[in-house]
Amino acid sequence: MSRFLTLFFVFILFSFVQAQDGRWAVGPHAVVSFPQSELKTISKTGEGLGVKVLYRLYNTDILQPRLDIVYISYGERRYSDYNYGATLTTRNESFQFTAGPQINQKKGRFTLYLAPMGGLYIYRTVDSNPELYYYTGYAVSRTRASSTKFGYTITAGTLVDIGLGPHIDISFKYQKIPGAVKTENDGQTFETDAEDINITIGVVFFLSED
Secondary structure, eight states, X not given: OHHHHHHHHHHHHHHHHHOOOOSEEEEEEEXXXXXXXXXXXXXXXXXXEEEEEEEOOSSXXXXXXXXXXXXXXXEEEEEEXXXXXXXXXXXXXXXXXXXXXEEEEEETTEXXXXXXXXXXXXXXXXXXXXXXXXXXXXXXXXXXXXXXEEEEEEEEEXXXXXXXXXXXXXXXXXXXXXXXXXXXXXXXXXXXXXXXXXXXXXXXXXXXXX
16 A cells, blocks of 8 residues: 555656646546445455546536546455466455546535546456565566446545645546456356455646646
8 A cells, every 4th residue: 555655645746747728637546445335345445546527618517527536445365376386376356447527616615516437447367476576576466357337436525725826626436347257156157246346545736737
């Protein structure tokens, strides 16, 4: 978690330096994931980093096109692989690419928003051998399993104008990914829907039009 927080605070410092009033807005944020239902088989929680991109339409600030890109790690565990005679580390991770409209309602310094979106959810299980890093100088890893699914999300949040240019961004996100979890029973493979709840906190800053 510490490496995610370090990168996140670097993004925040950068946003305060570069904040401008423009049509394009970028929002780096930290993500905490709480898998629900069948998705709990991956991990109890996950954490990661994301960025959202917004565009201010010329005729209204109520409706904005939005793009989200998120990476979440669901933790690591170590196990012994007797076939290779080594201790391996396995990691579950997710890459998420979603897009849709963001609907805004400004209330003084606060801007409440709702964002229904859809997109691609990529889940991977990656095995790596950290011991080889000391001999080769680079990480040796392989993807053991990968799944790409289409899903949808609904996000509710608020932007807070702190008077310095950038806005603090806090949101709650519900996601559903049909057929994301595969289980086997009596030689048959079944796909079940997965649900996830995310809490995000970040900063939105506006890019100069120059």
